[in-house]
Amino acid sequence: MDTLLPPQLIDAARKVIEANRALGRRVAVAESCTGGLVAAALTEIPGSSDVFEIGFVTYSNEAKLKLLKISSDVLETFGAVSIAVAWSMAQGALEQSGADVAVAITGIAGPGGGSAKKPVGTVVFARAEKGADRSDVDADRKDFGDLGRGGIRLQAALCALELLLPVEDVAP
Numbered sequence: 001m002d003t004l005l006p007p008q009l010i011d012a013a014r015k016v017i018e019a020n021r022a023l024g025r026r027v028a029v030a031e032s033c034t035g036g037l038v039a040a041a042l043t044e045i046p047g048s049s050d051v052f053e054i055g056f057v058t059y060s061n062e063a064k065l066k067l068l069k070i071s072s073d074v075l076e077t078f079g080a081v082s083i084a085v086a087w088s089m090a091q092g093a094l095e096q097s098g099a100d101v102a103v104a105i106t107g108i109a110g111p112g113g114g115s116a117k118k119p120v121g122t123v124v125f126a127r128a129e130k131g132a133d134r135s136d137v138d139a140d141r142k143d144f145g146d147l148g149r150g151g152i153r154l155q156a157a158l159c160a161l162e163l164l165l166p167v168e169d170v171a172p
Contacts, residue, residue: 003044005037006154012161013041017051019165020101026053027164028099030068030089032080033107033123035059037157053099058089068092081106081118083139086126090139094128101129103163109152121145123156127163 003010020027029038039055042048058064061075070088078084089104107123114120126139144155 005041005044009037009041009154009157009161010044012158013048014045016161016164017042017045017048020051021047023166025051025100025166026098027051028053028055028093028097028102029160029164030056030058030093030102030104031160032057032059032064032089032105033109034105034153034157034160037153038103038105038160041157041161054093054097056089056093056096064089064092068096079118081108081122081124083124083126083137083141086124087128087137087139090126090128091134094130099130101127101164103127103160105156105160107152107156109149109156110146111149119143119146121147121152123152123159125156125159125163 031038036055036057042052056067058067061080064070065072068089069092074084074088086104086106090102093102093104104126108114108118108120110120121144124141144152
């Protein structure tokens with residue numbers, strides 16, 4: 001296949017498109033540290049328009065506030081790289097689109113920007129589904145370590161794609 005992206009990313013995106021197409025589901029992504037990499041992978045798959053609704057690249061805090069309608073209190077209290085903000089991003093992507101499921105990614109790809117509590121390689125993911133109980137937070141923090149900027153972004157994109165698979169398709 002003619003693509004600029006790594007084969008493992010394309011394979012993961014193909015699984016997402018096929019599994020969600022089979023269920024008639026539309027997906028959305030809200031990306032920060034991955035900068036649109038997940039959306040790029042999804043749109044590499046021919047026919048992805050059947051499934052992929054929208055991608056928000058909300059790299060700045062201002063974009064998160066304006067486009068995803070995140071509460072400034074949540075952003076200021078917990079910081080951009082937090083479960084609370086990732087969850088708010090996923091909910092915002094769901095609410096601002098016609099999608100059935102949304103995944104959000106926020107993290108520190110480096111080489112700078114890390115801290116003792118949130119070192120380079122810290123990435124937080126969240127998944128929101130239409131009709132789900134909003135109090136049931138589906139979010140997780142992963143510490144990839146310093147794999148380099150490209151390595152961290154690739155691992156984050158792969159995790160996000162896995163979260164876009166229908167729950168029954170995700171391996172235990």
